[in-house]
Amino acid sequence: MSKLRFRISMSLDGFVAGPRQSVENPLGEGGMRLHQWALPLAVWRAPHGLQGGEVNESTPVVEESLVNIGATVMGRNMFGGHPGPWNPESPWNGWWGANPPFHHPVFVLTHHAREPLVLEGGTTFTFVTDGPDSALEQARRAAGGRDVSLAGGASVARQYLAAGLVDEMELHLVPALLGSGERLFDGVGDDLRGLELVRTVAAPGVVHLKFARR
Amino acid sequence: MSKLRFRISMSLDGFVAGPRQSVENPLGEGGMRLHQWALPLAVWRAPHGLQGGEVNESTPVVEESLVNIGATVMGRNMFGGHPGPWNPESPWNGWWGANPPFHHPVFVLTHHAREPLVLEGGTTFTFVTDGPDSALEQARRAAGGRDVSLAGGASVARQYLAAGLVDEMELHLVPALLGSGERLFDGVGDDLRGLELVRTVAAPGVVHLKFARR
Numbered sequence: 533m534s535k536l537r538f539r540i541s542m543s544l545d546g547f548v549a550g551p552r553q554s555v556e557n558p559l560g561e562g563g564m565r566l567h568q569w570a571l572p573l574a575v576w577r578a579p580h581g582l583q584g585g586e587v588n589e590s591t592p593v594v595e596e597s598l599v600n601i602g603a604t605v606m607g608r609n610m611f612g613g614h615p616g617p618w619n620p621e622s623p624w625n626g627w628w629g630a631n632p633p634f635h636h637p638v639f640v641l642t643h644h645a646r647e648p649l650v651l652e653g654g655t656t657f658t659f660v661t662d663g664p665d666s667a668l669e670q671a672r673r674a675a676g677g678r679d680v681s682l683a684g685g686a687s688v689a690r691q692y693l694a695a696g697l698v699d700e701m702e703l704h705l706v707p708a709l710l711g712s713g714e715r716l717f718d719g720v721g722d723d724l725r726g727l728e729l730v731r732t733v734a735a736p737g738v739v740h741l742k743f744a745r746r
Numbered sequence: 747m748s749k750l751r752f753r754i755s756m757s758l759d760g761f762v763a764g765p766r767q768s769v770e771n772p773l774g775e776g777g778m779r780l781h782q783w784a785l786p787l788a789v790w791r792a793p794h795g796l797q798g799g800e801v802n803e804s805t806p807v808v809e810e811s812l813v814n815i816g817a818t819v820m821g822r823n824m825f826g827g828h829p830g831p832w833n834p835e836s837p838w839n840g841w842w843g844a845n846p847p848f849h850h851p852v853f854v855l856t857h858h859a860r861e862p863l864v865l866e867g868g869t870t871f872t873f874v875t876d877g878p879d880s881a882l883e884q885a886r887r888a889a890g891g892r893d894v895s896l897a898g899g900a901s902v903a904r905q906y907l908a909a910g911l912v913d914e915m916e917l918h919l920v921p922a923l924l925g926s927g928e929r930l931f932d933g934v935g936d937d938l939r940g941l942e943l944v945r946t947v948a949a950p951g952v953v954h955l956k957f958a959r960r
Contacts (some may be wrong), residue, residue: 544759544760544917544931544938544955545929545930545934546758546759546760546929547930562936581930584763633861703758705919707929707938707942707943707955707957708936708938709934709936709937710936711931711934711935711936712936713935714751715759715760716759717758717759717923717925720923720925721925722758722776722922722923722924722925722926723923723925724758724921724922724923729921729953731951732946732948734946739943739946739953739955741758741921741953744923
């Protein structure tokens with residue numbers, strides 16, 4: 533059975549983005565601190581077309597997260613935060629550039645219907661307006677037996693978490709405080725819906741906590 | 747130099763107590779889930795006068811936390827949550843019983859002055875009404891060169907954290923959600939004041955994250 537797999541960087545005080553998120557600053561103020569552990573890694577740089585980089589305890593965790601993914605689900609803000617309906621006179625193709633690092637079908641949850649966007653390297657963005665269940669179903673079908681990656685942002689992740697649809701969750705816990713911003717688990721309740729901690733990996737600037745169904 | 751050392755159990759969503767804390771239920775609803783990892787341990791049972799128990803990866807972490815402590819600072823709620831001023835006709839000696847597990851001087855931050863309480867086994871409770879700096883100074887003096895333990899609760903811990911007075915912090919991160927209750931880091935801001943993650947220990951039902959000044 534194809535799994536829904538989710539990973540996200542979270543601060544010690546539970547934030548996955550800083551305050552005052554915007555199209556210009558999608559991570560919010562200070563939110564970049566949550567991703568500093570990943571940026572120097574060779575395994576992060578390669579899919580973004582960059583040479584070199586470090587190898588450390590995070591490397592196998594990131595490598596594992598990239599294996600056996602056949603499709604991705606994400607929220608509108610994760611795609612690019614375009615606030616209005618699709619306007620063919622002024623196309624907005626998100627901030628992923630001409631050759632996004634997915635290389636597989638991506639399903640974007642949104643309230644604004646638009647035609648699919650086919651980009652280089654095998655990435656297509658399909659816009660889903662009939663809810664998270666439909667997006668997941670379409671992604672599962674597109675994945676052809678492989679797993680589906682839940683790319684976030686937090687509000688979409690919360691919906692799948694609260695519905696008990698997440699099969700694996702890798703939390704990249706960053707040992708720092710953001711103090712304010714968007715919390716991952718707000719409104720999810722007091723129940724991880726069968727997800728249990730199955731692996732802990734300490735690495736420079738981050739602790740990776742893997743949750744799965746036993 | 748005598749260190750101020752703090753340890754506390756926290757849920758994945760940042761809570762150190764559940765909602766609706768009271769004198770009858772000081773951990774709040776569901777708060778007991780934060781301490782399940784510790785209760786079976788021999789190293790937890792022994793100071794509470796209980797025989798037997800488990801030994802696992804948590805054991806050396808708990809043992810370390812008990813070494814070289816000469817005094818303790820805690821908040822009124824941690825002492826016993828008595829809401830009113832001291833009444834010699836109806837003495838309330840907290841919920842620690844006749845022989846508390848501290849065996850050293852304990853300084854309780856409160857707004858209500860009362861005489862020190864001398865109990866069995868070397869534990870004395872001294873009630874401090876002139877603030878956290880004074881309580882820490884008195885505890886340092888009483889500790890005679892050894893370290894001071896900050897026992898909580900959360901509101902007292904936040905004051906010392908925000909003032910940059912905590913030298914070591916052991917977070918017992920419990921991989922579960924409480925959903926609501928009291929958050930450890932609310933109001934502390936976006937700065938750990940020089941505390942850095944120096945050790946990660948995965949154990950049954952908990953991940954121990956040790957922070958210290960490098």
